[in-house]
Amino acid sequence: MNTATTIDSLRINGERLWDSLMQLAQIGATPKGGVCRLTLTDLDKQGRDLVIGWAIDAGMRITIDQIGNGFMRRAGRNNALPPIMTGSHIDTQPTGGKFDGNYGVLAGIEVVRTLNDHGIETEAPIEVAFWTNEEGSRFVPVMMGSGVFAKAFTLAHAYAATDTEGKTVKDELARIGYIGEQEPGDHPIGAYFETHIEQGPVLEDNDTTIGVVQGVLGIRWFDCTVTGMEAHAGPTPMALRKDALQVATPLMQDVVAAARRHPPHGRGTVGMVQVFPNSRNVIPGRVKFSIDLRNSTDELVDEMADEVKALAARLSAESGLGIQIEQVSSYPAQVFHPDCVDAVARAAHKLGYSNMPVVSGAGHDAVYMANLAPSGMIFIPCKDGISHNEIEDAKPEHLTAGCNVLLHAMLERAGVVG
Amino acid sequence: MNTATTIDSLRINGERLWDSLMQLAQIGATPKGGVCRLTLTDLDKQGRDLVIGWAIDAGMRITIDQIGNGFMRRAGRNNALPPIMTGSHIDTQPTGGKFDGNYGVLAGIEVVRTLNDHGIETEAPIEVAFWTNEEGSRFVPVMMGSGVFAKAFTLAHAYAATDTEGKTVKDELARIGYIGEQEPGDHPIGAYFETHIEQGPVLEDNDTTIGVVQGVLGIRWFDCTVTGMEAHAGPTPMALRKDALQVATPLMQDVVAAARRHPPHGRGTVGMVQVFPNSRNVIPGRVKFSIDLRNSTDELVDEMADEVKALAARLSAESGLGIQIEQVSSYPAQVFHPDCVDAVARAAHKLGYSNMPVVSGAGHDAVYMANLAPSGMIFIPCKDGISHNEIEDAKPEHLTAGCNVLLHAMLERAGVVG
Numbered sequence: 001m002n003t004a005t006t007i008d009s010l011r012i013n014g015e016r017l018w019d020s021l022m023q024l025a026q027i028g029a030t031p032k033g034g035v036c037r038l039t040l041t042d043l044d045k046q047g048r049d050l051v052i053g054w055a056i057d058a059g060m061r062i063t064i065d066q067i068g069n070g071f072m073r074r075a076g077r078n079n080a081l082p083p084i085m086t087g088s089h090i091d092t093q094p095t096g097g098k099f100d101g102n103y104g105v106l107a108g109i110e111v112v113r114t115l116n117d118h119g120i121e122t123e124a125p126i127e128v129a130f131w132t133n134e135e136g137s138r139f140v141p142v143m144m145g146s147g148v149f150a151k152a153f154t155l156a157h158a159y160a161a162t163d164t165e166g167k168t169v170k171d172e173l174a175r176i177g178y179i180g181e182q183e184p185g186d187h188p189i190g191a192y193f194e195t196h197i198e199q200g201p202v203l204e205d206n207d208t209t210i211g212v213v214q215g216v217l218g219i220r221w222f223d224c225t226v227t228g229m230e231a232h233a234g235p236t237p238m239a240l241r242k243d244a245l246q247v248a249t250p251l252m253q254d255v256v257a258a259a260r261r262h263p264p265h266g267r268g269t270v271g272m273v274q275v276f277p278n279s280r281n282v283i284p285g286r287v288k289f290s291i292d293l294r295n296s297t298d299e300l301v302d303e304m305a306d307e308v309k310a311l312a313a314r315l316s317a318e319s320g321l322g323i324q325i326e327q328v329s330s331y332p333a334q335v336f337h338p339d340c341v342d343a344v345a346r347a348a349h350k351l352g353y354s355n356m357p358v359v360s361g362a363g364h365d366a367v368y369m370a371n372l373a374p375s376g377m378i379f380i381p382c383k384d385g386i387s388h389n390e391i392e393d394a395k396p397e398h399l400t401a402g403c404n405v406l407l408h409a410m411l412e413r414a415g416v417v418g
Numbered sequence: 419m420n421t422a423t424t425i426d427s428l429r430i431n432g433e434r435l436w437d438s439l440m441q442l443a444q445i446g447a448t449p450k451g452g453v454c455r456l457t458l459t460d461l462d463k464q465g466r467d468l469v470i471g472w473a474i475d476a477g478m479r480i481t482i483d484q485i486g487n488g489f490m491r492r493a494g495r496n497n498a499l500p501p502i503m504t505g506s507h508i509d510t511q512p513t514g515g516k517f518d519g520n521y522g523v524l525a526g527i528e529v530v531r532t533l534n535d536h537g538i539e540t541e542a543p544i545e546v547a548f549w550t551n552e553e554g555s556r557f558v559p560v561m562m563g564s565g566v567f568a569k570a571f572t573l574a575h576a577y578a579a580t581d582t583e584g585k586t587v588k589d590e591l592a593r594i595g596y597i598g599e600q601e602p603g604d605h606p607i608g609a610y611f612e613t614h615i616e617q618g619p620v621l622e623d624n625d626t627t628i629g630v631v632q633g634v635l636g637i638r639w640f641d642c643t644v645t646g647m648e649a650h651a652g653p654t655p656m657a658l659r660k661d662a663l664q665v666a667t668p669l670m671q672d673v674v675a676a677a678r679r680h681p682p683h684g685r686g687t688v689g690m691v692q693v694f695p696n697s698r699n700v701i702p703g704r705v706k707f708s709i710d711l712r713n714s715t716d717e718l719v720d721e722m723a724d725e726v727k728a729l730a731a732r733l734s735a736e737s738g739l740g741i742q743i744e745q746v747s748s749y750p751a752q753v754f755h756p757d758c759v760d761a762v763a764r765a766a767h768k769l770g771y772s773n774m775p776v777v778s779g780a781g782h783d784a785v786y787m788a789n790l791a792p793s794g795m796i797f798i799p800c801k802d803g804i805s806h807n808e809i810e811d812a813k814p815e816h817l818t819a820g821c822n823v824l825l826h827a828m829l830e831r832a833g834v835v836g
Contacts, residue, residue, distance in 0.1 A: 198653060199650055199652075199653045200649075200650065200652075200653025200654050200655070200658075201649075201653075201654060201655075201658045202653075202655060202658070205658060217652065219652070221698060231618075231619070231803060231804070232617055232618065232779065232780060232803075232805065232806065233685065233687035233689055233710045233712070233779070234617075234618075234635065234637070234685065234712060234778070234779030234780035234781075235616060235617045235618025235619075235620075235778065235779035235780050235803065235805075236618050236619060236685070236779065236803060237618070237619075237620060237682075237683075237685070237779075238674070238677050238678055238681075238684070238685060238686075240618075240619045240620070240623055240803070243674065243687070245670065245688055245691065246670075246671065246674050246688075249667040249668075249670050249671050250667075250671075252663065252664075252667050253664065253667050253668075256656070256661065256664050259656050260656055263656075264655075265655075266656070267651065267652065267654070267655070267656060268656075269651035269661070269699070269700075269701055270663055270664075270702075271651055271693070271696070271697050271698045271699055271700050271701065271702060272693065272696050272697060272698050273663065273691055273693045273696065275689070275690065275691045278689070278690050278691065279689050279690060280639060280689045280690050280708040280710060281687070281689060281710055282687075282689050283687055283689065284688075284689060290698040292651045292698060292699055294651070294652060360652070360653065361650065361651070361652030361653035361654065361655075362650060362652035362653050363652075385649060385650075385653065385654060385658070386649075387650065387653075388650065
């Protein structure tokens, strides 16, 4: 079991992976086939306990840090080496699915089980992490555990976050028994991989099994407010109107056009619109809408934003109406480390899976980890590109394929003793 | 006092008119200087009682009909002739002003007071009406009293209307003591005039005192629904989106463009927009918006609607998204009688007031009355074109001018005994 050929033929147990996914999905299962397991609830504790039990059964050593991140470690031959890590999250959206996050954690457990089955020792240790509150549905900020781990914000900031009932992260962590002693981020990492359903339609649309994730798109969120003058729709002739909606609509269209002007990864969305007073026979006096711009580099996102802002200035000058564009949030683009990206591509190629380079349009814990260690992600298709929904679905053969790619990418980085 | 020259020099008492307006505005006065006197409330009763008291003081005979419309009659020499009528309403919007409606009723009272002051007898009787529930804020349909009078709908239909607390029109009419015995519409009318603030900016913009109202625009209301597919703003590339908002925006723009294609009276408004799920990072799966189209003839409104529908069909075919346009309401255009329109124009000219032909973009009791008798309206400017608002305002000299025009137009139609 220690020649290159033998290692190449190594495969994970897809049925076992599927069974674990389905068992975990029972905790917080919803009538429509989804999962509601909000972070730091009793159900989250049950999920954490189940996963840790499996890790202990697999001979792993468990550490919990002060923000409740769980690290499950399989020793290597040289434990002075930083571990090769994989992970994701097991909290879900209120109407979430079975695979988002959970797949990334259980794929890591399955990698370890497979190594155990075949008696394979790695040079560097293998570590599987579950990160606290990736979803951000109950407490903000999102990606809280990995964010604290990567020192994107402080532990104190995360502890103080409250849910709608006023309960704090710290109290809820303590209540479910998941405040550990380890200081977040106190151990070095050799490399980080994360497997995840795509949450988009690209792989399915291209009939491709493995997405070799090149990076995560940078995001800028803006609020745009157009201020006109409300007036009666009947008695006010067209020439005397200051119709905020009519000045807003070309700008809404340009958000999409800006994305199309910057292919292939440009994305532009107006998802939220509020019209005031929002009455059938009153000309809108004010329109507020959201702008979501994304692209593969921060420079491209900035170019898109500049174009939209330039049009806003022109429309404001032409119409005489006020247009304000205010940045709400900004997440930098993250390009994954070529060594990790290549390791994923090589593994997919070696295993004979159809694969293509993709980008992630959504944030993941891997974005924060990329600041600490060479990182990469593996995407598999999800049905109709739908996620954050109880009907989220993925095929067993794709889940198996992604886990096999993870296994081989991690082994390449960890080194096999032989 | 009975030669043509003497009649031509007749003027109403502007100060008395203003004082009456300000007294009536005390009933339901709001801290911001407006009036809240909803139909069939205790305050409405107080307003009705005050106006009727003034009419009795002016020697008029009062009749209340079964829907609570009030008719205040000054006898003519030949009382077999149908009366020359004027009127409007004294109910207000919840955050209404002092002039909308009230001016039309009190201008009628002031005409009678002026005739009394000068001992002028008319051939035909003069009648001043206040119509129940013109505003429609508490009970629908709007223009209820004049609508029942003109048999646009039945008394039973109006009686059954309920407010948000479930109280009916009939019970509330009885409670405030304003169910009369006269069957609505049982008496013929010689001509009908209504003075009103413009509720729009045209007269002010043209620095003109009197609007000679040619007619009331026809209205069609539609609801438009565009159905796409909601998806995550991040992971979904532009080419794979079904963004309902992006298909809706050109249609929203065409509602306005259709109005501009049919000048001078075309009006197009999208006043209400709902985006689903209305979340910053979710591509809109469905957008619902209102369409309000108006023009001076029904044919022109239909042309505008047909153009918008044609674009909707084209956009639906191009995008593959469903677009439904459903008619919600339709109000026919009303052209006022040339005799009444001319009488208003002649009076304005004779009195030396700047004047211009205008149309009414909003509905008025005169629309229903035009089905029963030759009718016309007199508009005066209101500040910034603002109405249905506590800051609604009008200048004393304009209120006086409009009332003088009313006086002379009514005298032309009623005939002066001399």
